[in-house]
Amino acid sequence: MELDMAGDAALVTASSSGLGRASARALAREGVNVVMNGRDADRLESAVEDVxxxxxxxxTVVGEAADLTDPDDIESLVERPVEEFGGLDHLVTSAGGPPSGPFSETTDEDWYEAFDLLVMSVVRTVRAAEEHLKAGGGGTIVTIASGSVKEAIDGLVLSNSVRMGVIGLEKTLSKEFAPEVRANAVLPGSHETSRIEELVEQGVERGEYDSYEEGIEEWGEGIPTGGVGDPMHLGRTVAFLSSPQSGYVNGAAVPIDGGSSASNL
Ligand SMILES: NC(=O)c1ccc[n+]([C@@H]2O[C@H](COP(=O)([O-])OP(=O)(O)OC[C@H]3O[C@@H](n4cnc5c(N)ncnc54)[C@H](OP(=O)(O)O)[C@@H]3O)[C@@H](O)[C@H]2O)c1
Known part of the structure; x- marks a missing residue:
């Protein structure tokens, strides 16, 4: 199936690694001009070259270093595709993940920081991008959230709680911005990215696993399709949801988890 989006312009936030990078790659393979982003300029440059x-x-793929917790950085980030490619058709929002750990170990600051990173980054990016996304008539927003919005994950109280705000935002935008812009979310299960590597390493440090290998195997246990996912499983779905081929999909939150969620909905 042709996705019919060659020549469009996209911004993928937090894309110098992992699921954001896979989404940028899938879009660029379809001929979409992409602005990639991350804070570390060297890491970003090598990711841009790779994609x-x-x-x-x-x-054409370019990079714009910006911190998604800084409102001024977000303004400049959203302007980059407009300056470089003449507009912005597709916004894909990702971000770093909040720290893992139980509720009893979290401080007020942890909660505010998680809200700033996961929710306010999307609020501010969408606010800055709105007029550009609406201008073309075929705008899309895809938010990379987490399977934790359907099923709470042990030891991830910040992700389980704060991400619900992004889903409420995405659902609201799917009504308020339509028909010019569709808004959907993808809910990753376990994909082997540096985020998962970090969580597994933290589990090793806490004594939950003897080694990284044991941890990653345990993360993959019980996933019906077998093991932890490839980031491109998610990236290709993001490209499809951004394309006109998914034109009647709006306000959806799509699990990309190999069938691991036990939720009926
Ligand atoms: N991988 C999974 O299986 C999985 C499952 C469920 C949910 N998720 C969620 O999906 C999102 C992406 O995860 P991932 O696995 O792709 O993570 P990742 O491989 O660690 O990549 C995170 C990316 O975000 C960038 N980043 C982090 N903080 C940023 C900030 N303040 N401003 C701009 N860029 C920032 C990082 O670059 P710099 O550090 O250079 O800024 C990097 O490019 C996270 O929210 C994660 O919790 C992932």
């Missing part, structure tokens, strides 16, 4: 190499021949 550009893999892109369709007519797609």
């Amino acid at each position: 550009q190499k893999d892109a369709a021949s007519d797609a």
Whole structure:
């Protein structure tokens, strides 16, 4: 199936690694011009090179270093695709993940920081992007959230709680911004990215696993399709949800988890 989006412009936040990078890669393979983002400029530059190499021949990939917890950085970030490509058709929002750990170990500051990173980053990015996304008539927003919004995950109280705000936002936007812009979310299960590597390493430090290998195997246990996912499983779904081929999908929150969630909905 052709996704019919070559020549469009996309911004993928927090995309110098992991699921954001996989989404940028999937879009660039379809001929979409992409702005990638992260805080560390060197890491971002090497991710841009990597995705550009893999892109369709007519797609351009550039990087804009910005911190998603800084409102001024977000303004400049959203302007980059407009300056570089003449507009912004597709916004994909990702972010770093909040720290793991039980409720009793969290402080007020942890909660506010998680809200700033996971919710306010999307609020501010969407606010800055709204007029550009609406201008083309086929705008899309895809938010990378987490399976934790359907099923709470042990030891991830901040993700379990704060991400619900993003889902409420995405659902509201799917009504308020339609028909010019569709808004959907993807809910990753376990995909082997540096975020998961970090969580597994933290589990090793807490004595939950003897080694990284044991931890990653345990994360993959019981997933019906077998093991932890490839980030491109999610990236390709993001590209589809951004494309006109998914034109009647709006306000959805799609699990990309190999069937691991036990939730009926
Ligand atoms: N991987 C999974 O299986 C999984 C499952 C459920 C949910 N998730 C969620 O999906 C999101 C992405 O996860 P991932 O696995 O792709 O993580 P990852 O591989 O660690 O990548 C995180 C990306 O976010 C960037 N980043 C972090 N904080 C940022 C900030 N303040 N401003 C700008 N960029 C920032 C990082 O670059 P810099 O550090 O250079 O800024 C990096 O590019 C996270 O919210 C995670 O919790 C992931």
